[in-house]
Amino acid sequence: MDEIIEPLHLLDWDDIGAVEQHTSAALEQIIARPGVLAAAVRRLPERPELLRLCEHQEFYSVDKLVLYSDEDSGIRVRLHVFLPNHSDQPHNHRWTFATSVLKGEYHHVLYGDAPEGTLPLIVHARSERPGDGYVLHHSVVHAVTAAPDTVSLMIRGPAVKDRSVVFTRQMVRWHYSATQDSVADTANKELTPARLAELTDLLEEWGLLG
Structure with missing residues (x-):
């Protein structure tokens, strides 16, 4: 994983064209080499610094596995497993990101500008399926079902x-870094070893770990 992500460390994440070009290449390499993804997932029990960043968000019906994190560059690689009834509220992010769908499908809605404090209007909607990918600037409001x-x-x-x-x-409410969560909130989102084992078995069953 390190050698694939290292070229992104000097990337200008406000240059969406460059982000799309370089992150697409990195995602393609990870996907084309199932051993990379499999090794990253199976090593998580031995990587407490990554395991503490993983989350089981039952309320939002999603599990988030952090497979790579570099404090100096701020780059992370995450695998999302969506559970039944996952539907986002419109939101943006604190960071620009790129993503690729490996399995399943989701309905993706993007929103335009709006006066502060009001819900923006939908300007684009599409379905994301395996092989589809996109880059989203941190300022863009979107939602996924x-x-x-x-x-x-x-x-x-x-x-x-x-x-x-x-x-x-x-x-309108604000979402902050997980570092500002209360002890109770952190505990509620903890990805337990048992849940990680369940997810690993599912990913293997779905053929995503080679």
Whole structure:
């Protein structure tokens, strides 16, 4: 994994054209070499510095496996496994990212600009299926509704702001880094060794680990 991601360390993550070019190449290499993905997943129990970054978000119906993290560059590689009933509220991110769908499908909605404090209008909607990928700038508001057992691979760049926005029907709220979570929130999102073993078995059953 290191040799694939290292060329991204000097990437300008505001240059979306460059991000698309280089992250697409990195994602293709990881996907084309199943042993890379398999090794990263199977080594997680031995990598406590990565395991503590992984999350089981039952409320949002998604598991997030952090397979690579570099503190100096801020780059992370994550594998997302979407559970039944996953549906995002419109939101943006603290970082620009690239993603590729490995299994399943999700309905992807993008939103345009809007006055502060109001829900933006939908400007684009599409379905993302295996082989589809995209890059999203940290400023863009989007939402995903995933089919059960959808899996995607993400490369995220460095965080460039302290918080991201989440829109609900009643209000606008802010989402902060997990480092600012309470002890209770952190415990609620913990990916246990038992859950990691279940996910590893599922990924193997789905043929994603070679």
